Amino acid sequence: MKREFTCIVCPNGCEIEADYEIKNGTPVISNIQGNTCKRGEEYVRQELISPKRTIASSILVEGGELPLVSVRITKPIPREKIPEAVQEIRQYRVTAPVRAGAVICHDFLGFDTDLITTKNVPAAHK
Amino acid sequence: MIRENIDTLIVGGGPAGLAAAVELWKKGMRSILIVERERQLGGILRQCIHDGFGLSRFGESLSGPEYAQKFIDEVTALGIPYLTDAAVMNITGSRLVTIATPGGIREYQAKSVVLTMGCRERTQGALAIPGERPTGVFTAGVAQAYINLYNRMPAREVIILGSGDIGMIMARRLTLEGAHVHAVFEVQPYPSGLPRNIEQCLNDYHIPLYLSHTVTKIHGSSRLEGVTVSAVDAHMKPIPGTEQYYPCDTLILSVGLIPENELSLDAGVTLDPRTHGAIVDENYMTSVPGIFAAGNVLHVHDLVDFVSMEAERLADHVAEYVREGSLPPCTLDVHYDTDINHVIPQKVSGANPFRLSMRVSHVMKNAAIEVRQNGNLIAKKAVKKALPAEMIQFDVPADNLQTSGDLEVTAVQR
Amino acid sequence: MQKLYDVIIIGGGVVGSAIARELSRYRLKIAVLEKNLDVCFETSGRNTGVCHGGFAYDPGTLKAKLCVEGNRMMGALAQELDFPFKRTGKVLVGNTDEEYEQLGRVMRQGAVNGATGLSMIGEEELHRLVPSVQAKFAMLSRNSGILDPFLMTIALAENAHKNGVEYHFDSEVTGIRRSGNENVWEITTAHGDTYAARWAVNAAGLGCGKISDMLGIRGYKIIGSKDDYIILDQRLGALVPMPIYTVPSNTYMGIHVTITTDGNVLLGPTAEDTDNLSYYGTEQKNLDYLYQEAMKIWPHVKKSDYIRTYSGILPKWVDDNGKIQDFKIEIRDDLAPNAVNLVGIESPGLTASVAIARYVIDMMKEREHFAENVDFDGTRKGITRFALLTPQEQDALIQKNPDYGELVCRCEKVTKAEILQAIHNPLGAHTMVSVKYRTRCMMGRCQGGYCQMRISSMLEKELGIRPTEITYERAGSHPFFGVVRSEAESRREAQ
Numbered sequence A: 001m002k003r004e005f006t007c008i009v010c011p012n013g014c015e016i017e018a019d020y021e022i023k024n025g026t027p028v029i030s031n032i033q034g035n036t037c038k039r040g041e042e043y044v045r046q047e048l049i050s051p052k053r054t055i056a057s058s059i060l061v062e063g064g065e066l067p068l069v070s071v072r073i074t075k076p077i078p079r080e081k082i083p084e085a086v087q088e089i090r091q092y093r094v095t096a097p098v099r100a101g102a103v104i105c106h107d108f109l110g111f112d113t114d115l116i117t118t119k120n121v122p123a124a125h126k
Numbered sequence B: 001m002i003r004e005n006i007d008t009l010i011v012g013g014g015p016a017g018l019a020a021a022v023e024l025w026k027k028g029m030r031s032i033l034i035v036e037r038e039r040q041l042g043g044i045l046r047q048c049i050h051d052g053f054g055l056s057r058f059g060e061s062l063s064g065p066e067y068a069q070k071f072i073d074e075v076t077a078l079g080i081p082y083l084t085d086a087a088v089m090n091i092t093g094s095r096l097v098t099i100a101t102p103g104g105i106r107e108y109q110a111k112s113v114v115l116t117m118g119c120r121e122r123t124q125g126a127l128a129i130p131g132e133r134p135t136g137v138f139t140a141g142v143a144q145a146y147i148n149l150y151n152r153m154p155a156r157e158v159i160i161l162g163s164g165d166i167g168m169i170m171a172r173r174l175t176l177e178g179a180h181v182h183a184v185f186e187v188q189p190y191p192s193g194l195p196r197n198i199e200q201c202l203n204d205y206h207i208p209l210y211l212s213h214t215v216t217k218i219h220g221s222s223r224l225e226g227v228t229v230s231a232v233d234a235h236m237k238p239i240p241g242t243e244q245y246y247p248c249d250t251l252i253l254s255v256g257l258i259p260e261n262e263l264s265l266d267a268g269v270t271l272d273p274r275t276h277g278a279i280v281d282e283n284y285m286t287s288v289p290g291i292f293a294a295g296n297v298l299h300v301h302d303l304v305d306f307v308s309m310e311a312e313r314l315a316d317h318v319a320e321y322v323r324e325g326s327l328p329p330c331t332l333d334v335h336y337d338t339d340i341n342h343v344i345p346q347k348v349s350g351a352n353p354f355r356l357s358m359r360v361s362h363v364m365k366n367a368a369i370e371v372r373q374n375g376n377l378i379a380k381k382a383v384k385k386a387l388p389a390e391m392i393q394f395d396v397p398a399d400n401l402q403t404s405g406d407l408e409v410t411a412v413q414r
Numbered sequence C: 001m002q003k004l005y006d007v008i009i010i011g012g013g014v015v016g017s018a019i020a021r022e023l024s025r026y027r028l029k030i031a032v033l034e035k036n037l038d039v040c041f042e043t044s045g046r047n048t049g050v051c052h053g054g055f056a057y058d059p060g061t062l063k064a065k066l067c068v069e070g071n072r073m074m075g076a077l078a079q080e081l082d083f084p085f086k087r088t089g090k091v092l093v094g095n096t097d098e099e100y101e102q103l104g105r106v107m108r109q110g111a112v113n114g115a116t117g118l119s120m121i122g123e124e125e126l127h128r129l130v131p132s133v134q135a136k137f138a139m140l141s142r143n144s145g146i147l148d149p150f151l152m153t154i155a156l157a158e159n160a161h162k163n164g165v166e167y168h169f170d171s172e173v174t175g176i177r178r179s180g181n182e183n184v185w186e187i188t189t190a191h192g193d194t195y196a197a198r199w200a201v202n203a204a205g206l207g208c209g210k211i212s213d214m215l216g217i218r219g220y221k222i223i224g225s226k227d228d229y230i231i232l233d234q235r236l237g238a239l240v241p242m243p244i245y246t247v248p249s250n251t252y253m254g255i256h257v258t259i260t261t262d263g264n265v266l267l268g269p270t271a272e273d274t275d276n277l278s279y280y281g282t283e284q285k286n287l288d289y290l291y292q293e294a295m296k297i298w299p300h301v302k303k304s305d306y307i308r309t310y311s312g313i314l315p316k317w318v319d320d321n322g323k324i325q326d327f328k329i330e331i332r333d334d335l336a337p338n339a340v341n342l343v344g345i346e347s348p349g350l351t352a353s354v355a356i357a358r359y360v361i362d363m364m365k366e367r368e369h370f371a372e373n374v375d376f377d378g379t380r381k382g383i384t385r386f387a388l389l390t391p392q393e394q395d396a397l398i399q400k401n402p403d404y405g406e407l408v409c410r411c412e413k414v415t416k417a418e419i420l421q422a423i424h425n426p427l428g429a430h431t432m433v434s435v436k437y438r439t440r441c442m443m444g445r446c447q448g449g450y451c452q453m454r455i456s457s458m459l460e461k462e463l464g465i466r467p468t469e470i471t472y473e474r475a476g477s478h479p480f481f482g483v484v485r486s487e488a489e490s491r492r493e494a495q
Helices: A038-049 A079-090 B015-026 B043-047 B064-078 B140-148 B165-176 B195-205 B262-266 B304-324 C014-023 C062-081 C097-113 C123-129 C149-162 C205-215 C234-239 C284-297 C349-365 C391-400 C416-423 C432-439 C452-463
Strands: A002-006 A015-023 A026-033 A056-062 A068-073 A092-095 A103-105 A115-117 B002-011 B032-035 B051-053 B087-091 B096-101 B104-115 B119-121 B137-139 B157-161 B180-186 B209-211 B213-219 B226-231 B244-247 B250-253 B257-259 B291-293 B332-336 B340-344 B354-360 B364-373 B376-386 B392-396 B407-413 C004-010 C030-033 C090-094 C118-121 C137-141 C145-147 C166-168 C173-179 C184-189 C194-202 C221-232 C244-246 C256-259 C265-268 C272-274 C306-318 C328-331 C339-343 C407-409
Touching: A002 A038, A002 B195, A015 A038, A026 A038, A056 A079, A079 B165, A092 A103, B002 B015, B002 B304, B015 B032, B015 B043, B015 B064, B015 B304, B043 B064, B043 B140, B051 B064, B064 B304, B087 B262, B096 C391, B104 B304, B104 C391, B119 B140, B137 B140, B140 B165, B140 B250, B140 C452, B157 B165, B157 B213, B157 B226, B165 B180, B165 B195, B165 B250, B180 B213, B291 B304, B304 B354, B332 B340, B340 B407, B354 B364, B354 B407, B364 B392, B376 B392, C004 C014, C004 C184, C014 C030, C014 C149, C014 C349, C030 C149, C030 C194, C062 C097, C062 C145, C062 C149, C062 C349, C090 C097, C090 C123, C097 C118, C097 C137, C118 C123, C123 C137, C149 C166, C149 C349, C149 C432, C173 C205, C194 C205, C205 C221, C205 C306, C205 C339, C221 C284, C234 C265, C244 C284, C265 C284, C328 C349, C339 C349, C407 C416, C407 C452, C416 C432, C416 C452, C432 C452
Parallel strands: A056 A092, B002 B032, B002 B104, B104 B291, B137 B250, B157 B180, B157 B250, B180 B209, B332 B407, C004 C030, C004 C194, C030 C166, C090 C244, C194 C339
Antiparallel strands: A002 A015, A015 A026, A056 A068, A068 A115, A103 A115, B087 B096, B096 B104, B119 B257, B213 B226, B226 B244, B340 B354, B354 B392, B364 B376, B364 B407, C090 C137, C118 C137, C173 C184, C184 C194, C221 C265, C221 C272, C221 C306, C244 C256, C256 C265, C328 C339
């Protein structure tokens, strides 16, 4: 089988073409072209098994200079779990001051990834 | 009113300004000041909460705020002076800079000024889309600020005009926040944002992208009620009979960025009509001696990494200018053909190597960018697929350059 | 029982507000009922902002008489009320013998009307005055000028308010009846409020026909003349020292390239008849036409200098043949005693507004003695524009109030202090556009890309309203559906 991919690993966005077969439920790539680095091939393999994505969002901050602090997960999770992840993220809140890199949730949704803040939010001036 | 002298005043504390400041400091420059109009440093990155920043500069994928924080931490650690809540009101050609702050007006007589004001978004008004003027029409950056900084939800049923990167990123962001993004329309026959964003922001969420289409009418007297969309011909003129009405309460515009050069114009800096940024030489110096520019104020980049790296390169030249009081003259023009949209720098000396940044004006497969002078091939860069959405950069070595004879940049099909 | 007003003015545009202000010189209880959420949301705010000389109207008409009077008093008025007005002069440019003759006729007509400062000038003089124009000759009207139509209307309204006039927004008049035994007008609004007044004044602009009918003076035929405009970047203002008009025909003033008091160049108008008096959409064909026509006389239009497009509608009273009529200003003692009926107040209504007001009051005073309001104060101070001050003056302001040191709108350099004053304006208008018209925030080249978030936040905070209550301009124009993250939903503390 043949499939085309746009690699999302880096901004180069390589257009990759892969020939593959499914053997015992796992894809085996017989020929791959268009990728300019090794990560492209890994990306294609992962896309064929189960596409993974990262997610960035925001959570509420109490008493901060800003009403929200931005968050992200540290490792990609299965793409189909993104909506569930967003619903989960919505429920958190933190209290200012908060620093970038603070872990909001370890092992987020059981995917061996952390939900972390990505911004410093100082406490609001009284 | 405070009056001071200073070696280098940096206008704007975003990714370009911060990178320039850090690099200048590392070169031993101490009489420098970053002036930022917002309360926090970081510029527009503060609202770009998605990841994908920093792969080139730091070798890891960061969100916008994290990317900015790396520079802010360095500025703080080094003790580089900065003013926030400080708006530059005016810059003169002799580099007198007037700044409004809550403490009063400050004036700086600067030996050099670094312009790093970034860019602004093209608006509905600039496009002159016919129809009414209801609320519900937002540029992508405004919608992004409302959602990511202000905790305000401005959209439910959404149409996006323009396939710029911020527009596509907002398509995903809005979808994840429960809005329904019906489609993205792009007037050009090719997308204006990066392929990876089409993949992960549109395709992942089954949001269709229609090329060669544009919004030809806005409907609604209070809140937006819908838009008319038309197909366009090869000259980007709407084709009569192709009109389609889309009910929606929100129109997001991602139709281009314009370098923010009002202060540069006040200072007498000459702009390039193609980039809407300053005409600069290989030292990133503008037509006004001692005034330099880098980042999105110079030409719109697609990656912040290249913004910072450009500002870092600029620092070398600013330091030399402050030290020497002048820089070697750059009298050679860099010409280019119609396959190329613009080049930076527009002027060179012919004595020094330089980094050439450019964009093609249409999609070219298996292209080569060639730089020639006096009939000699000076530099060549092969590009598998050249897209207008992707800036092309490469170094032009000094080895074969001569100090007379303009340069010619061409894109050739291999 | 509702309170009894001496005068209810229907319509808070420039004419209604001028009447309110001029009437507040007398000891009268006055209210203005405005259907929009602020003054000047219709014709008064959607025009060219030119102070006309009075030469373009048929001799003997009210348009001619009141325009000339209005023009003469504009300088003093602008000083008293602190709104931007510049007597720039204006040129009507032409190239052909026919146009030269037509301009000659216009000039003679102007002289009959009492307009002064009119002269024919040749190419050399024209290019000395307006180097950027492309034409062979012109009629110069020295006394024409430009004014800020938003701030002029707001200034009149605020001065009226200062002298005791009430403004009621979101108050569209839906019914008027004469209460027989008490000799009062009972006026009902769309929200069901009723007002009683001894006098009623129809200054409803585009709604003048409807209100006239409600007063019992039927039969006026009103059509709209819709004008599309293009606004260009302020940097081009230096190229247009005064409004540039083409030679007018009998029905159309022709396209103009004009300048606002803030230096933006305007291209317009298009003048199309319309029955829809509330549709403000621009048309592609009109925008194309404006570009083409403007380029003929002023070849400096670049589409990259477009900032915004808008349209306005003029209410025109026409006869059965569709011929445009003069202003109608009347008191019909037979049909509607103690009601002043103003019909077809279109251009030059802005220039003439205060002259119209005085004309109206003279008519009222013929029927009733008004006692002078000895406390009347005809001055009003606007919001100080930080951007127009010298650095020394700016510094002095910041030392008094640090909010002047915080820039909210970068393009127009509007400070937090100015925005706060606009939010707490005396009329109590609370839309985002109300702040825009009072300060120029969101009016620059980025069109609020930088400042609109700050302004909506400040409105929420200062007025103590919810995000969903923020209104952009018209009723129902809410920018927000709610918050992204709510207190109620986000309850889980971080680990």
